[in-house]
Amino acid sequence: MARPRKLAAKRFALPANRPMLESVTRVxxxxxxxxxxxxxxxxxRWFAHAGATVCAVVGTSPxxxxxxxxxxxxxxxxxxxxxxxxxxxxxxxxxxxxxxCSPYQYHREHLELSRAxxxxxxxxxxxxxxxxxxxxxxxxxxxxxxxxxxKLLATVTQWPFTxxxxxxxxxxxxxxxxxxLSMELAPSRSGRNxxxxxxxxxxxxxxALVGDGDVIAPTARWQGERHLTLExxxxxxxxxxxxxxxxVLTTCERPxxxxxxxxxxxxxxxxxxxxxxxxxxxxxxRQVPVEDPLKLLVRDxxxxxxxGTQTNAAPLACSxxxxxxxxxxxx
Numbered sequence: 001m002a003r004p005r006k007l008a009a010k011r012f013a014l015p016a017n018r019p020m021l022e023s024v025t026r027v028x029x030x031x032x033x034x035x036x037x038x039x040x041x042x043x044x045r046w047f048a049h050a051g052a053t054v055c056a057v058v059g060t061s062p063x064x065x066x067x068x069x070x071x072x073x074x075x076x077x078x079x080x081x082x083x084x085x086x087x088x089x090x091x092x093x094x095x096x097x098x099x100x101c102s103p104y105q106y107h108r109e110h111l112e113l114s115r116a117x118x119x120x121x122x123x124x125x126x127x128x129x130x131x132x133x134x135x136x137x138x139x140x141x142x143x144x145x146x147x148x149x150x151k152l153l154a155t156v157t158q159w160p161f162t163x164x165x166x167x168x169x170x171x172x173x174x175x176x177x178x179x180x181l182s183m184e185l186a187p188s189r190s191g192r193n194x195x196x197x198x199x200x201x202x203x204x205x206x207x208a209l210v211g212d213g214d215v216i217a218p219t220a221r222w223q224g225e226r227h228l229t230l231e232x233x234x235x236x237x238x239x240x241x242x243x244x245x246x247x248v249l250t251t252c253e254r255p256x257x258x259x260x261x262x263x264x265x266x267x268x269x270x271x272x273x274x275x276x277x278x279x280x281x282x283x284x285x286r287q288v289p290v291e292d293p294l295k296l297l298v299r300d301x302x303x304x305x306x307x308g309t310q311t312n313a314a315p316l317a318c319s320x321x322x323x324x325x326x327x328x329x330x331x
Contacts (some may be wrong), residue, residue, distance in 0.1 A: 128325070136321045157203075165290040213322075
């Protein structure tokens with residue numbers, strides 16, 4: 001079995017000591033309000049921090065979009081226009097990037113509009129989810145549409161950007177083969193929505209550590225509507241032993257929400273230091289700081305655009321295929 005990728009030593013395409021882009025990138029944000037666990041305003045914040053111009057936000061109504069724009073101005077000094085129509089915003093603002101942070105039920109519509117407009121797109125997870133007889137094939141077609149135009153499509157799955165801190169806490173793991181991965185998360189919603197909210201995170205860690213694979217023999221144990229344990233194996237072909245995976249979910253309505261993961265028996269629990277919201281990984285009395293992974297993800301996304309990185313349909317389709325199997329197990 002191949003060694004895990006050494007993400008602790010990853011060179012981000014846009015280094016942390018160079019916050020400004022070579023050229024100004026215009027970003028249109030769909031869904032900037034942070035109701036429950038929405039992260040739209042934080043995505044906008046980190047785009048602006050990296051030197052991009054957040055030119056406009058789109059909400060479900062003139063009132064909600066105006067409120068979102070006012071919040072961005074008050075909290076982060078981001079002065080942008082407000083729209084209630086994605087089509088109108090795309091036509092008038094001509095952005096380079098669209099950040100889709102709307103509820104997942106609208107993702108496919110917003111992704112198709114972004115693809116038709118010929119822009120790069122960063123989309124909140126799951127990439128999309130609605131009733132469809134061929135989700136995986138539809139995902140491949142969507143991603144290939146971005147690729148044909150030379151545009152980058154990626155998801156907001158930020159946990160792989162914490163691996164550097166994990167390997168600092170547990171250096172020996174970096175040289176080991178991945179045998180087991182468990183993750184504990186606390187989504188704000190209960191029921192099947194827990195899987196849609198949380199499963200993309202553990203899948204993104206698997207993709208970062210060992211690459212594309214298949215969910216094998218998934219099982220689900222419910223304790224009411226608020227506690228779920230998913231267990232499965234991550235298969236990567238006949239010549240590589242599968243990884244044992246578990247995902248433990250407990251509903252928690254208000255942040256900061258408990259979270260952490262364990263690789264090969266070594267655990268990192270995320271702690272949040274308030275009021276500044278600094279992040280730490282802790283285990284057995286030791287701790288290491290964790291740079292905001294959403295900040296790193298946005299920075300890396302912009303850097304990949306500058307490098308001309310092409311959309312890779314395989315991991316996007318792999319994630320949707322795995323999500324289908326996990327949702328079916330939890331039904």
